[in-house]
Amino acid sequence: MIEHVVLRVIAKLLAPFIVLFALYVQFHGDFGPGGGFQAGVIFASAFILYALIYGVENARQIAPPAVAQAAIGLGVLIYAGTGVASMLLGGKYLDYSLLAQDAGHGQHYGILIVEFGVGVTVAAVMITVFFTFAGRRGVLEAREDVATAEDDEDR
Amino acid sequence: MITATNLVLLAFLVVLAWAIARIRNLFVVTMLAGIYSLLTATVFVLLDAVDVAFTEAAVGAGITTVLFLGALLLTDREAKPRKNRMASLGPMLLVVLLGVALVYTTLDPRMPHYGDAKAPAHGRLAPEFLADSVKQVGAEKPTAIHVPNVVTTTLASYRGFDTLGEVVVIFTAGVGVLILLGGNGIRRRRRNPAPHADSSGAGSSGAGSSSPGSSGNGAGA
Numbered sequence: 001m002i003e004h005v006v007l008r009v010i011a012k013l014l015a016p017f018i019v020l021f022a023l024y025v026q027f028h029g030d031f032g033p034g035g036g037f038q039a040g041v042i043f044a045s046a047f048i049l050y051a052l053i054y055g056v057e058n059a060r061q062i063a064p065p066a067v068a069q070a071a072i073g074l075g076v077l078i079y080a081g082t083g084v085a086s087m088l089l090g091g092k093y094l095d096y097s098l099l100a101q102d103a104g105h106g107q108h109y110g111i112l113i114v115e116f117g118v119g120v121t122v123a124a125v126m127i128t129v130f131f132t133f134a135g136r137r138g139v140l141e142a143r144e145d146v147a148t149a150e151d152d153e154d155r
Numbered sequence: 156m157i158t159a160t161n162l163v164l165l166a167f168l169v170v171l172a173w174a175i176a177r178i179r180n181l182f183v184v185t186m187l188a189g190i191y192s193l194l195t196a197t198v199f200v201l202l203d204a205v206d207v208a209f210t211e212a213a214v215g216a217g218i219t220t221v222l223f224l225g226a227l228l229l230t231d232r233e234a235k236p237r238k239n240r241m242a243s244l245g246p247m248l249l250v251v252l253l254g255v256a257l258v259y260t261t262l263d264p265r266m267p268h269y270g271d272a273k274a275p276a277h278g279r280l281a282p283e284f285l286a287d288s289v290k291q292v293g294a295e296k297p298t299a300i301h302v303p304n305v306v307t308t309t310l311a312s313y314r315g316f317d318t319l320g321e322v323v324v325i326f327t328a329g330v331g332v333l334i335l336l337g338g339n340g341i342r343r344r345r346r347n348p349a350p351h352a353d354s355s356g357a358g359s360s361g362a363g364s365s366s367p368g369s370s371g372n373g374a375g376a
Contacts, residue, residue, distance in 0.1 A: 130221065
């Protein structure tokens with residue numbers, strides 16, 4: 001869809017605001033509706049919008065698949081690591097009360113960190129799944145090209 | 156007023172579900188499914204479940220529609236008509252029975268009514284969570300900092316272990332898609348024709364000779 005000027009300009013205009021809104025939903029989830037799951041999806045939708053308009057190859061330049069795939073595991077590690085940290089500080093697994101000077105602050109920080117982990121994993125999974133599906137057609141065509149090229153070679 | 160809105164929305168949902176089940180054009184079905192999710196999100200807002208509505212709108216109406224469109228590029232535009240129409244009678248009967256059972260249990264006077272504060276589910280832990288969360292999760296006495304969104308505290312703190320499980324589920328889904336579709340899938344066959352013995356893959360193991368005349372036996376033999 002790269003030939004449509006309106007779509008191209010609007011997509012580029014919207015993308016930063018979508019990311020900003022995702023960050024707002026992510027870090028304001030303790031006061032308003034939202035949290036890691038929603039924020040991750042909104043964050044990923046900015047990249048997916050870009051990929052829809054400018055093509056998957058260009059979007060891969062912005063969000064390299066290696067980074068996205070690493071982030072899938074990183075989010076889970078952040079979440080589980082918070083639990084381990086609270087254990088190392090002498091509490092129970094995922095009991096955030098000991099993460100700060102008092103239980104209230106500890107819980108607050110713990111919730112924010114854990115939600116951040118959720119957001120990272122969800123965003124990375126959504127981006128990766130979309131890129132994999134959207135790039136699949138190219139893979140199939142390339143595979144057909146290889147097959148026809150080999151047929152030609154054989155003949 | 157809210158009841159009327161609810162009824163209209165639920166009627167729309169039924170019509171949409173029927174249309175999704177009947178229509179064979181997959182593009183139309185994908186779009187209808189997106190509308191279905193958006194209407195469901197509206198229903199959740201009416202039920203005061205803003206967080207769930209948020210998730211439903213972002214995931215159901217947004218990402219899922221896009222993913223379906225991506226998958227649609229890889230397959231046909233039209234679903235094939237079912238050959239044996241009687242085969243779908245059994246599942247249909249099961250679904251109708253389940254629906255009737257759900258409606259019955261919702262309206263049964265012996266069950267707690269919707270929004271009933273005295274329902275057993277709201278009796279023991281919920282008031283504690285509500286009071287404790289507004290005060291401050293885990294704190295002995297109320298202080299300035301607290302987490303007003305009870306949904307967040309419940310998800311991330313009281314039910315932190317469940318949410319960890321959910322994240323692992325999403326992680327597993329991502330890894331599963333990567334394993335199934337992630338590799339570029341092209342078998343990199345060697346291009347140099349000099350030792351022609353095993354260069355053309357599994358199907359043509361008989362291509363032992365490197366003479367030009369016998370190289371076509373992958374298909375001919």
